[in-house]
Amino acid sequence: MAGKQKILKGSIVFILLLSLLIQAGCAFKDIDKRVFVLGFGIDPSEQVRNGFRVTLKLAKQVGDIKQSTSPPYLYISHDAESVAEAIHEMETRVDKVLDFGHSKIIVMHKELLTKDLDTFMDFFTRRGDIQMISYVAVADKTAEEIISFEPTTEAPASIALYNYFDNTGTESPFVVTTFLFEFRREVLGEGHDTIMPIIGTDEENHDFVIDKSIVLKRGAPPVELTPEETKYFNSLMNKAYGFSYKIKEDGLIMVLNFDEIRMSYKILLNDGDPRIDMKITKVGVVGESNKRLNSKQIEKYNKIAGKEIGKTVTDLLIKLQENDVNPFGFGLRYRATRLSKKGIMEEWKRIYPDIKFNVKVNIELKSTGAVE
Amino acid sequence: MTEKQAPPLFDELATIFKPSSDIVQTPLQLKDHRAFLFYVKSVVDGDKLQQTVIRPFFEMGSEEDFASYIQSLPNRTDIPDKDKLLIKLSSGLVLIAIGDSTFLLDVRIVKNNEIQETVMEPTIHGPQKGLSEDIETTINLIRQRYHNSSLKVEEIPKNDISNRAIVLLYDNDRIDPRILKKIKAELEGITNALFESAEDLQHFLNRSKLTLFPTTMVTERPDRIVYNLVAGKVIIAIDGSPNVIVAPIIFFDFMSSMEDNYHVSVITGFTILLRYLGLFTCILLPSLYIAMTSYNPEILRIELALTVAGSRIGVPYPSFIEVIFMLFFMELLTEASMRLPKAVSGTATTVGGLILGTAATEAALTSTIMVIIISAVAISTFVIPINEMSFAVRVVRFLLIIYTSLFGLVGLLLGFMGFIMFLANKDSLGEPYLRIPWKGKNAELGMDNK
Numbered sequence: 001m002a003g004k005q006k007i008l009k010g011s012i013v014f015i016l017l018l019s020l021l022i023q024a025g026c027a028f029k030d031i032d033k034r035v036f037v038l039g040f041g042i043d044p045s046e047q048v049r050n051g052f053r054v055t056l057k058l059a060k061q062v063g064d065i066k067q068s069t070s071p072p073y074l075y076i077s078h079d080a081e082s083v084a085e086a087i088h089e090m091e092t093r094v095d096k097v098l099d100f101g102h103s104k105i106i107v108m109h110k111e112l113l114t115k116d117l118d119t120f121m122d123f124f125t126r127r128g129d130i131q132m133i134s135y136v137a138v139a140d141k142t143a144e145e146i147i148s149f150e151p152t153t154e155a156p157a158s159i160a161l162y163n164y165f166d167n168t169g170t171e172s173p174f175v176v177t178t179f180l181f182e183f184r185r186e187v188l189g190e191g192h193d194t195i196m197p198i199i200g201t202d203e204e205n206h207d208f209v210i211d212k213s214i215v216l217k218r219g220a221p222p223v224e225l226t227p228e229e230t231k232y233f234n235s236l237m238n239k240a241y242g243f244s245y246k247i248k249e250d251g252l253i254m255v256l257n258f259d260e261i262r263m264s265y266k267i268l269l270n271d272g273d274p275r276i277d278m279k280i281t282k283v284g285v286v287g288e289s290n291k292r293l294n295s296k297q298i299e300k301y302n303k304i305a306g307k308e309i310g311k312t313v314t315d316l317l318i319k320l321q322e323n324d325v326n327p328f329g330f331g332l333r334y335r336a337t338r339l340s341k342k343g344i345m346e347e348w349k350r351i352y353p354d355i356k357f358n359v360k361v362n363i364e365l366k367s368t369g370a371v372e
Numbered sequence: 373m374t375e376k377q378a379p380p381l382f383d384e385l386a387t388i389f390k391p392s393s394d395i396v397q398t399p400l401q402l403k404d405h406r407a408f409l410f411y412v413k414s415v416v417d418g419d420k421l422q423q424t425v426i427r428p429f430f431e432m433g434s435e436e437d438f439a440s441y442i443q444s445l446p447n448r449t450d451i452p453d454k455d456k457l458l459i460k461l462s463s464g465l466v467l468i469a470i471g472d473s474t475f476l477l478d479v480r481i482v483k484n485n486e487i488q489e490t491v492m493e494p495t496i497h498g499p500q501k502g503l504s505e506d507i508e509t510t511i512n513l514i515r516q517r518y519h520n521s522s523l524k525v526e527e528i529p530k531n532d533i534s535n536r537a538i539v540l541l542y543d544n545d546r547i548d549p550r551i552l553k554k555i556k557a558e559l560e561g562i563t564n565a566l567f568e569s570a571e572d573l574q575h576f577l578n579r580s581k582l583t584l585f586p587t588t589m590v591t592e593r594p595d596r597i598v599y600n601l602v603a604g605k606v607i608i609a610i611d612g613s614p615n616v617i618v619a620p621i622i623f624f625d626f627m628s629s630m631e632d633n634y635h636v637s638v639i640t641g642f643t644i645l646l647r648y649l650g651l652f653t654c655i656l657l658p659s660l661y662i663a664m665t666s667y668n669p670e671i672l673r674i675e676l677a678l679t680v681a682g683s684r685i686g687v688p689y690p691s692f693i694e695v696i697f698m699l700f701f702m703e704l705l706t707e708a709s710m711r712l713p714k715a716v717s718g719t720a721t722t723v724g725g726l727i728l729g730t731a732a733t734e735a736a737l738t739s740t741i742m743v744i745i746i747s748a749v750a751i752s753t754f755v756i757p758i759n760e761m762s763f764a765v766r767v768v769r770f771l772l773i774i775y776t777s778l779f780g781l782v783g784l785l786l787g788f789m790g791f792i793m794f795l796a797n798k799d800s801l802g803e804p805y806l807r808i809p810w811k812g813k814n815a816e817l818g819m820d821n822k
Contacts, residue, residue: 018774028777030691031665032684036677059674061681072678101670102677129670158675 032061034099038073038159041143042120043109045079052112052120053079054086055144057159058094059102075148083123100129105161106136106180107143107199113214113222117187125184132181135165138214140200151207161199164210173231173240174211190345191331193217195233198224215325223323229316236263236280236313237328244287247304252291256305256365258284267334267355275356276330280313283364293368302363310361317357324353378408379469385410388458400426405435408469415464417481425468425477439470447478459535485509488614492592492759497634502592507537507611514541514607517598522546528559533566536611538573541597546604554801555606555619569613577608577619584767586760587800588619589626596630620801624808626761627651650755653748655769655791658695659776659784661745665691667780683739692777694738698746699773701728703766706750 036059045051060072076093080086091098106124124130139146154160163169165177178196186194198212211227213234225233235243239261247254260283268275286293286301320326334348382397389395394413399406407429411421424445432438442448449465451457451474461467464480485506490499503510511525522545528538538559542552555577562576570590577588588608591597592615597607600618608617618625627647632640665684669677687694705724709717728746732738749769756762768791775787798805 028666028690028780030684031669031677031681032687034669034681036669036674036681038674059678059681061678061685064682099669101668102674104674131670162674 029097033096035059035061035094035096037098037100037103039103039105039107039147039161040124041077041107041139041147042083042112043143044111044115047079048081051079051081052083052086053077053144054083054090055147056087056090056098057147058098073150075144077144083120087123100127101131103130104134104159105147105165106134107139107146108136109143110138110140110214110222113138113216117216117218121184121187124180130180132179132184134180135162136178136180136183137161137165137197137199137210140198140209140212146199146201146208149201149205149208151201153207160208164208165197171240171242172211173234173243174227176213176230176234176238187216187218189332191326191333191335191348192329193325193327195225195327215320215323215327217325220324223320223325225316228312229319232312232316233327235261239263243282245305245309247301247308249304253289254286254293254301255288256284256301256363257287258282260284265328265330265333267330267337269351273356274351274354275358276317278313278317278357278359279362280309280359281362281364282309283366285366286368289368295368298365298368302365306361306363309363310359313359313361314357317359321353321355321357326352330355379474381474382408382410382467382469385458385461385467389461400429402430405429405432405438406470407435407438409466410461410469411466411479412462412464415462415480416466417464417479420479420481421466424479425466435471439473439475442468442470442475442477445477449476449478451476463535482506482508484612487513488592490592492590492615493596493630493757495593495629495631495634498630499593499595501594503594503609503614503616505612505614507539507609510609510614510616511539511541513594514597514601517594518543518601523601528556530559530562530567536567538567538611539609541601541607541609541616543601543604546602547606548604551604551620551801551803552606555608558801559608567610570608570610570615570617571613573608573610574617577617584764585623585795585798585805586626586764587621587798587805588617589621589758590615590760591618592616593630595633599630599633620803622800622803623761623795623806626758627756629757647755647757650752651765654752654756655765655772656784656788657745657749657752658699658769659772659787661742662692662695662773662776663781663784666777671781680739680741683741686736687739688736690777692773694742695745695773696770698728698732698738698742699749699769702746702750706753 037056038059039057041055041057043053043055045053047053055075055077058074058076060074062072076090078086078090078093080089087098112120124134125132151160164175167177176195176197178194183194183196186192194216195213196216197210198214200209200212201207202209211230213225213230215223215225217223231240231243234240235258241259241261243258243261245256245258247256260281262281263278265276265278268277317328320328331345331348331352334351335344338344378397378399386395386397389412392412395410396413397408397410399408409421409425424447425442428441429438432441449460451467452460457467457476460476464478464482466477466479468475468477485504485508487504487509488502490502503513515523515525520543522543524540524542524544526540526542528540530536530538540552540555540559558577562573567573567576574586574588574590597616597618601607605621606619608619610616627644629643629647632644635643664672665680669680672680684691689697701724705721705728708720708724712720729743733740733743753762753766756765772784772787772791775783777783779786792806795806796804
């Protein structure tokens with residue numbers, strides 16, 4: 001009898017405890033009480049001296065996403081002396097909790113690149129709920145304009161800017177992708193400079209244009225790369241495919257598409273002048289031609305393309321060298337492959353401006369693309 | 373010629389059985405031959421009695437001849453002590469007194485010996501008939517599938533009120549004697565007054581009062597019984613129940629269907645994979661929904677997070693109330709359709725389906741995604757082949773929901789780990805409950821030693 005009573009008492013206590021469940025825990029926040037921050041835009045503030053203007057892109061909750069016509073986003077901006085302050089003050093302007101768990105892009109104004117970068121970027125790396133795989137980009141205009149820009153192709157509940165960078169949407173070689181962790185590592189580390197995409201909009205304000213990039217070295221003016229240079233850089237560093245090259249010769253116009261790109265380089269200091277031997281192999285097919293092609297002449301096309309591409313790559317390398325930036329990470333390679341000693345980076349900084357580039361391009365066209 | 377009286381034993385028995393009206397105490401008399409019969413009419417086969425006892429009596433020349441005839445009948449049994457004798461008489465044996473000697477004949481009639489269809493574990497391939505409610509028929513069915521002298525059929529004396537036969541069946545060559553000893557001790561230790569069925573007996577075999585996971589299995593399939601006999605397990609049959617108990621059983625036995633043996637390997641592999649995915653789905657999905665919507669929405673894809681958030685607009689209660697509410701209705705529905713007579717259960721499911729389906733969403737009581745989750749959970753619960761395990765899983769699900777609504781994703785992980793640890797700690801008559809069957813099927817059946 002006593003045992004039964006004990007069980008009865010136990011179960012009553014258990015049921016009473018269960019009713020406590022209705023008082024949800026403090027970390028418990030239903031998804032409809034959260035508002036997802038999808039992106040940050042950071043501009044220099046016009047109202048606060050030395051301050052920032054932070055713009056947040058928020059996802060509005062729509063009952064039926066398939067039926068809704070307009071992209072369900074809203075934007076709020078705030079000026080404050082620091083990013084963290086701005087965000088804390090913005091929390092008073094929305095009725096729901098700001099959830100940073102889904103924010104994946106940080107757009108900053110170009111002017112901010114010359115400022116003390118690590119202080120304002122510190123906020124993003126310190127907060128646990130902002131993912132280190134967020135994309136970092138530079139705005140062509142103001143960050144506010146870019147982050148609040150809604151291209152015509154943007155569908156509800158799908159964020160156009162993410163699609164550019166995560167390789168699930170477009171895979172254009174003109175788009176370089178930089179993650180927050182890379183950005184932090186490269187800005188604070190030595191020997192490898194950050195390259196970031198520049199996000200602009202087209203003239204009619206319909207769509208994004210992301211084809212340029214900017215190379216950033218801490219304490220030096222940033223170097224902008226043209227779309228063409230961005231493409232070359234991206235294809236070499238990130239093996240971005242979709243790289244195409246146009247040959248024009250004797251009325252023959254031919255577009256080559258490369259789908260496999262390999263690049264390797266060596267830093268040679270003891271073999272004559274200090275130089276970097278770069279070997280590039282590109283494998284591809286003929287994508288378009290205005291004349292009938294002869295498969296025996298493939299070698300010839302290979303050579304023409306190889307020579308042209310080699311020259312463009314050398315030009316890019318020299319431009320980067322002249323501006324004393326190095327997104328290829330030559331410095332890091334030098335540091336990693338030499339015996340560690342004091343002043344090794346100073347040594348590299350002395351070597352880099354005078355180093356010679358020896359680019360060898362090997363083009364391998366698989367066929368003319370025609371059945372004979 | 374003196375009038376022979378019925379032996380005193382008969383009168384004594386008659387007073388014990390009074391006032392039952394189906395008692396027959398009758399003398400047979402031909403000239404000076406006499407014999408006395410005592411039996412319970414309702415459990416004795418009258419025709420057989422007439423054929424084998426009454427008719428020969430009148431054909432035989434003397435009492436001695438008749439006595440030796442009865443003596444040589446195959447259904448004659450020895451007379452036990454008085455208590456046992458009462459039990460035997462009430463189960464359909466006939467007591468015959470000829471002169472000074474008494475005999476006990478088995479002429480019982482069993483009405484419930486038809487072979488049942490398999491209801492609990494139906495399969496497409498394999499045997500379609502199950503066992504019988506009559507233990508003799510059940511043993512017959514098993515013996516007919518297992519012609520081997522090492523198959524032992526051992527009756528366990530049990531003093532519950534109904535005095536029904538409990539029989540152990542095992543293959544003497546394959547069984548681990550320690551397990552047999554344990555099961556016997558276990559059975560002897562049961563002091564319950566009444567067993568209604570094999571399931572009832574099973575509860576007492578599971579030892580601890582508060583158990584969720586059974587350590588023995590109730591089955592109705594003769595093929596499963598034979599499979600387990602070969603694997604060295606003990607079958608416990610109880611008279612009056614169309615199911616038998618298999619012991620000892622571990623977790624993974626509950627996840628196997630006999631049909632696994634009847635398909636080609638890839639199909640079997642696929643169905644087993646489906647089954648385990650179903651198991652994890654029905655345990656984890658409701659809790660995962662709570663964890664993802666209320667604690668860690670960042671683990672969802674952004675598109676899904678927005679859809680979930682959108683579909684929750686207007687839902688008045690927090691996610692776990694939503695889940696418990698929907699699960700509660702689903703459980704009610706399952707329970708109702710199981711218990712109701714077949715004529716009504718169709719209505720119950722239709723009405724219930726309406727509530728759980730669109731109506732609940734349209735009334736903004738739950739989100740649309742919740743409805744999908746609940747149906748997925750309901751379906752995957754039924755994928756578990758043995759009914760007892762799917763009951764257990766249904767309870768585990770609620771425990772995990774409590775953990776998750778208190779501690780989020782971490783709580784779900786901890787709760788699930790606790791569940792695994794609980795299973796790993798459990799044992800089934802000395803066998804680890806969560807023992808992973810690294811051994812192949814042949815090794816398990818002990819075939820590779822030969």
